[in-house]
Amino acid sequence: xxxxxxxxxxxxxxxxxxxxxxxxxxxxxxxxxxxxxxxxxxxxxxxxxxxxxxxxxxxxxxxxxxxxxxxxxxxxxxxxxxxxxxxxxxxxxxxxxxxxxxxxxxxxxxxxxxxxxxxxxxxxxxxxxxxxxxxxxxxxxxxxxxxxxxxxxxxxxxxxxxxxxxxxxxxxxxxxxxxxxxxxxxxxxxxxxxxxxxxxxxxxxxxxxxxxxxxxxxxxxxxxxxxxxxxxxxxxxxxxxxxxxxxxxxxxxxxxxxxxxxxxxxxxxxxxxxxxxxxxxxxxxxxxxxxxxxxxxxxxxxx
Numbered sequence: 617x618x619x620x621x622x623x624x625x626x627x628x629x630x631x632x633x634x635x636x637x638x639x640x641x642x643x644x645x646x647x648x649x650x651x652x653x654x655x656x657x658x659x660x661x662x663x664x665x666x667x668x669x670x671x672x673x674x675x676x677x678x679x680x681x682x683x684x685x686x687x688x689x690x691x692x693x694x695x696x697x698x699x700x701x702x703x704x705x706x707x708x709x710x711x712x713x714x715x716x717x718x719x720x721x722x723x724x725x726x727x728x729x730x731x732x733x734x735x736x737x738x739x740x741x742x743x744x745x746x747x748x749x750x751x752x753x754x755x756x757x758x759x760x761x762x763x764x765x766x767x768x769x770x771x772x773x774x775x776x777x778x779x780x781x782x783x784x785x786x787x788x789x790x791x792x793x794x795x796x797x798x799x800x801x802x803x804x805x806x807x808x809x810x811x812x813x814x815x816x817x818x819x820x821x822x823x824x825x826x827x828x829x830x831x832x833x834x835x836x837x838x839x840x841x842x843x844x845x846x847x848x849x850x851x852x853x854x855x856x857x858x859x860x861x862x863x864x865x866x867x868x869x870x871x872x873x874x875x876x877x878x879x880x881x882x883x884x885x886x887x888x889x890x891x892x893x894x895x896x897x898x899x900x901x902x903x904x905x906x907x908x909x910x911x912x913x914x915x916x917x918x919x
Contacts (some may be wrong), residue, residue: 638692641685641775644758648677648779651754658747662740664805667747667789674751676721677778680714684775691771691866704866707771708830714774715824718781722817725809732806739805741797748789755783769867770830774823781816788812833863836870839899844872847894848905853878853887855910862900871902877910 652674659667687710695702762776788808795804826837835841839862848857856877865871872895878887884907892903 638685638688640761641681641688641772644761644775644779645678645681645685647754647758647761648674648681648782651751652678655747655751658743662743662747663737664739664744664789664792667744672721672725674782676717677775677782680710680717680778681775683710683713684771686710687771688769701865704869705831707769707866708827711770711774712824712827712831714778715820715827718774718778718816718820719824722813722820725813725816729806729809729813732809733803736802736806739792739796739802741793744805745790745793745797748786748793752783752786752790755779755786759783770823770827771867774827777816777819777823780819781812784815785812830864830866833861835862836864836899839870844895844898844900847898848874848876848891851876851887851890851894853880853883855879865902869902870900871904872900873904873906875906875908877908879910881907881909 652671655667655671655674658664659671684707687706690703690706693703758779759776762772762779788811789805792805792808796802829837841860841862844862845857845860848854848860854876858875858877860872860874862870862872876887876891878884887907888905891905895901895903
């Protein structure tokens with residue numbers, strides 16, 4: 617028996633968010649592609665690794681934003697008899713792929729930066745600063761577009777972290793350009809790239825870890841399984857709870873299944889309603905509970 621059998625109500629709520637996320641991701645993709653070309657050209661003209669690294673990051677961003685937008689759009693498809701949750705998990709796959717790509721990109725930037733530190737080439741600081749400032753403005757706009765959804769969707773968070781890495785890259789490039797302009801110390805260009813790569817790596821590792829946890833159906837970090845069990849066992853008429861599972865279907869959709877032993881099966885509807893209300897307070901809105909009669913009570917009655 618289900619305390620909240622309305623799967624479609626949960627799915628429709630998420631689908632509405634996915635639609636808004638899809639539009640934001642497409643807009644972010646357009647801005648990223650335009651300024652990726654600008655930064656690549658500027659990096660080549662200025663001979664700046666910081667700009668080229670940021671342009672390379674934007675290229676990865678473009679692919680990741682396209683993947684995220686496609687996943688968000690597919691997630692709006694309704695559930696079917698063969699895919700009872702629809703395509704909601706595609707957003708988690710997209711987030712995991714984005715996290716892995718970010719880690720690989722960070723390692724590539726670190727490798728090129730270390731190579732350049734051995735023999736820092738000449739860098740044209742004025743072009744570096746001008747292009748980096750333009751990129752900074754573009755990334756600020758893109759972050760603003762994605763900000764509303766990054767706390768509610770792992771998929772959008774992956775795209776958000778990509779763009780945040782771009783913004784940090786632009787900041788580092790501006791700083792490197794200023795230092796080179798006034799001191800002539802060109803090694804700072806590569807050092808800025810190292811700092812950017814490390815910041816990107818930290819965020820991407822967190823994203824990948826959370827995505828993998830979701831794919832493995834781990835208990836969400838913000839929910840205590842022990843607390844869920846306590847809430848269910850404290851319901852009047854429930855004597856025991858077992859086979860308890862809580863997992864994230866996709867961002868914002870937490871599901872729970874379990875078995876509850878009850879003294880009086882005639883009160884099943886009350887038990888299910890109370891369980892649904894209490895678990896909703898913990899952030900679990902899709903609840904399925906199998907009720908079982910307490911055999912000890914049956915034995916006592918028979919005696």
